[in-house]
Amino acid sequence: NMHQACTCGSNDEVVHSDDIHFNPIVSLPEVEVKSGEEDEEILFKERDAVGLLGHLSTLLAQWKERGVGKIKILFHTQKKYYRVLMRRDQVLKVCASHVITKEINLVPSDTSNNVLIWTATDYADGEVKVEYIAGRVKSQEMAATFKKIFEDCQQSLSKLKKGLGAGCRPPELLSNLSDSLGSSG
Numbered sequence: 001n002m003h004q005a006c007t008c009g010s011n012d013e014v015v016h017s018d019d020i021h022f023n024p025i026v027s028l029p030e031v032e033v034k035s036g037e038e039d040e041e042i043l044f045k046e047r048d049a050v051g052l053l054g055h056l057s058t059l060l061a062q063w064k065e066r067g068v069g070k071i072k073i074l075f076h077t078q079k080k081y082y083r084v085l086m087r088r089d090q091v092l093k094v095c096a097s098h099v100i101t102k103e104i105n106l107v108p109s110d111t112s113n114n115v116l117i118w119t120a121t122d123y124a125d126g127e128v129k130v131e132y133i134a135g136r137v138k139s140q141e142m143a144a145t146f147k148k149i150f151e152d153c154q155q156s157l158s159k160l161k162k163g164l165g166a167g168c169r170p171p172e173l174l175s176n177l178s179d180s181l182g183s184s185g
Contacts, residue, residue, distance in 0.1 A: 035092075037074060037085070039076055039077050039078045039079075040074040040075060040076050040077065040083075041074065041075045041077055042072055042073075042074060043072075043073045043074065043075055043082070043149050043153070044071075044072060044073035044145065044146055044149045044150075045070060045071075045072045046070065046071050046072075046137045046138065046142055046146065047069075047070050048068065048069075048089075048137075048138060049068070049069065049070065049071035049086065049135055049136060049137050049138075050065065050067075050068050050135070050136040051065070051066040051067050051068075051069075051071065051086045051095050051096050051133065051134075051135055052064065052065055052066065052133070052134040052135075052136070063134065066086075066095035066096060067086065067087075067088035067089075067093070067095035067096075068088065068089055069086055069087045069088045069089045069092075069095065070086065070087055070089075071084065071085070071086040071096070071135055071137070071146075072084070072085045072086070073085075073100070073146070073149050073150060073153060075153070080160045081099055081100075081160070082099065082100040082153040082156075082157070083097060083098060083099045083100060084096060084097070084098055084100060084120075084135075084150075085097050086135070096120075096133060096135075098120040098121065100150065100153045100154060100157075101154070101157070102154050102157055102158075104118050104119060104120065104154070105118060105119070106118045106147055106150050106151065108143070108147075109134065112136065113140035113143065114136055114137050114138065114139055114140050114142065114143045115134055115135070115136045115143070116134070116135050116137075116143055116146060116147055117132055117133070117134045117135075118132070118133055119131065119132055119133070120133050
């Protein structure tokens with residue numbers, strides 16, 4: 001057995017032992033990892049979404065894939081804002097993160113029922129520019145749920161600005177929350 005240790009005695013007999021223990025050379029302290037989502041409530045979550053990015057001037061010419069992963073709509077309970085967040089599978093690198101504003105226009109794609117397109121500010125490459133973002137989810141129903149929750153967030157922004165607090169989220173948003181989370185995992 002390759003996992004057995006060999007101890008040689010004084011008479012050169014080989015004694016095999018299954019009790020192998022290695023002590024670490026350096027002890028590392030435990031580190032608390034924070035995702036930045038600790039104070040946020042998940043309003044929408046969909047696995048296996050695809051995030052695409054296209055420049056405004058080249059919308060029809062070229063899309064650049066930013067990643068495949070989970071797309072979420074989050075509500076920050078302390079700072080009172082909504083945002084879209086998408087992390088790549090396995091590496092969990094952020095490939096889309098922006099605040100939802102009333103000015104964002106979310107439209108369905110002409111080519112697919114499960115793709116939604118909107119604009120957001122992109123600064124990933126070092127310069128600030130407005131980009132089109134396309135999010136593709138598994139089904140037309142999931143795209144409709146994403147769009148509904150996104151638009152409900154936009155509608156509730158004026159209530160948040162008036163200082164009504166966390167309880168001002170639209171009732172439809174809360175009723176759709178359990179349905180969307182239950183079906184998307």
